[in-house]
Amino acid sequence: MTDDKKPYDVLVVGAGYAGLTAAYELIKAGRTVLLLEARDRVGGRVHTQRFDDGSYVDLGGAWVGPTQDRLYALARAFGVDTFPTYDTGKSTQYFRGRVKRYKGLIPPLPLFSLLSLDAAIRRINKLSKTVDLAEPWNTPNARQLDTLTLADWMNGQMSYETARQFFTIAVGAIWAADPADFSLLHALFYTRSGRDLDTLMNVKNGAQAERFVGGAQTIADRMAATFADRIVFNAPVRTITQTDAQVEVTTDTTAYTASRVIVAIPPALQADIRFEPALPPHRQKLMTQLPMGAVWKCYAIYDRPFWRDQGLNGLAATPDGPITVTFDNSPRDGSQGILMGFVLGSKARDFSRLSDNERRASALQSFATFFGPEAARPRRYLDHSFLNEAWSKGCYAAVPQPGFWTSAGPALRQPVGRIHWAGTETSDVWNGYIEGAVRSGERVAREVTG
Numbered sequence: 001m002t003d004d005k006k007p008y009d010v011l012v013v014g015a016g017y018a019g020l021t022a023a024y025e026l027i028k029a030g031r032t033v034l035l036l037e038a039r040d041r042v043g044g045r046v047h048t049q050r051f052d053d054g055s056y057v058d059l060g061g062a063w064v065g066p067t068q069d070r071l072y073a074l075a076r077a078f079g080v081d082t083f084p085t086y087d088t089g090k091s092t093q094y095f096r097g098r099v100k101r102y103k104g105l106i107p108p109l110p111l112f113s114l115l116s117l118d119a120a121i122r123r124i125n126k127l128s129k130t131v132d133l134a135e136p137w138n139t140p141n142a143r144q145l146d147t148l149t150l151a152d153w154m155n156g157q158m159s160y161e162t163a164r165q166f167f168t169i170a171v172g173a174i175w176a177a178d179p180a181d182f183s184l185l186h187a188l189f190y191t192r193s194g195r196d197l198d199t200l201m202n203v204k205n206g207a208q209a210e211r212f213v214g215g216a217q218t219i220a221d222r223m224a225a226t227f228a229d230r231i232v233f234n235a236p237v238r239t240i241t242q243t244d245a246q247v248e249v250t251t252d253t254t255a256y257t258a259s260r261v262i263v264a265i266p267p268a269l270q271a272d273i274r275f276e277p278a279l280p281p282h283r284q285k286l287m288t289q290l291p292m293g294a295v296w297k298c299y300a301i302y303d304r305p306f307w308r309d310q311g312l313n314g315l316a317a318t319p320d321g322p323i324t325v326t327f328d329n330s331p332r333d334g335s336q337g338i339l340m341g342f343v344l345g346s347k348a349r350d351f352s353r354l355s356d357n358e359r360r361a362s363a364l365q366s367f368a369t370f371f372g373p374e375a376a377r378p379r380r381y382l383d384h385s386f387l388n389e390a391w392s393k394g395c396y397a398a399v400p401q402p403g404f405w406t407s408a409g410p411a412l413r414q415p416v417g418r419i420h421w422a423g424t425e426t427s428d429v430w431n432g433y434i435e436g437a438v439r440s441g442e443r444v445a446r447e448v449t450g
Contacts, residue, residue, distance in 0.1 A: 010448055012262045065199070085208050148183060173342060236251060305337030
């Protein structure tokens with residue numbers, strides 16, 4: 001191992017949007033910074049796959065919407081345009097062996113199931129307004145809310161199975177997890193963090209409102225280009241050692257020293273780093289209570305978006321999976337047709353057990369069920385899951401186990417000596433989204449320079 005004798009003001013671990021933003025802000029503030037990234041690219045859980053014909057798909061984070069102001073500001077700063085997600089026409093529902101087309105936001109469910117579903121959404125929105133975003137553990141009745149899972153709450157609030165099934169579709173699409181995986185408190189916190197459930201679920205005026213021309217990684221690429229000489233790739237951090245005077249960060253080949261270090265990777269990956277001295281018990285506990293969400297993105301690329309000819313918007317939902325939600329992910333000019341389907345939560349883990357050919361066949365069968373036999377014959381198919389990536393272990397974000405917020409939550413953003421924490425999981429606004437990652441990078445930069 002070699003020593004980089006140059007002392008830095010700040011070392012940043014992880015070149016996702018949180019780490020990039022932190023480094024960018026610190027460099028603007030005149031600090032000497034080095035960013036260490038385990039992968040051979042920037043972007044983290046935002047990864048744009050580009051093809052020779054100029055087309056692209058976002059394998060990770062992809063969308064931006066109203067109130068995601070910091071991400072919009074970065075897009076403007078780096079000359080990246082956005083365009084509306086296509087949602088013109090009717091949506092599709094597959095339920096109990098029947099395909100139905102419908103307009104608007106409300107699926108064609110039996111009346112009482114529909115009323116139950118609507119009441120549950122309104123109730124979650126109302127309860128979320130009681131959450132203390134900055135300190136969720138100080139929310140009224142926090143311990144009770146953190147013990148009760150979202151599934152427990154659903155079973156108590158929604159007497160109709162059909163309503164629970166379609167609420168579960170929304171839960172999977174928003175959290176990449178099942179309702180039994182996390183607490184009601186986290187559901188309420190996350191809902192308020194992104195305004196309300198309507199915003200999190202919707203395309204128009206919602207979290208899926210727009211996409212980025214060239215893909216969501218484009219901003220990250222252009223930001224990184226402004227300080228490319230301060231980024232080291234293929235450099236997973238193995239050890240972080242701190243003393244009263246400095247912090248030392250070691251990779252497989254080099255040791256670096258700095259006044260402070262920002263760790264901007266998911267908590268599940270932080271647990272793989274050896275900290276000397278050991279982190280406080282509450283911080284160690286935190287890293288074991290934040291497993292990652294589970295999702296596959298399945299893409300089928302066609303010569304044209306043929307479903308639009310049928311007056312369909314490419315949006316589909318079913319409780320009968322494996323793909324439970326789809327979107328039209330075609331380029332802005334509609335020069336190709338691209339369908340994207342989500343496999344989520346426990347279904348994503350089951351999907352991971354299939355071979356490449358089995359996953360393809362299963363996904364294309366889902367697309368064909370929604371949109372007809374032409375959907376089974378794409379020009380290209382690909383799928384991707386961050387579950388299989390060592391430097392993510394899942395996506396979209398960490399899903400706190402029940403009890404996390406009231407037992408370990410206060411440690412989430414609290415520095416440990418010279419070690420500071422960033423990442424979308426640490427954001428109180430748009431937690432779990434690219435916007436949350438950007439905000440966390442800005443917050444930790446202020447923390448280090450303050």
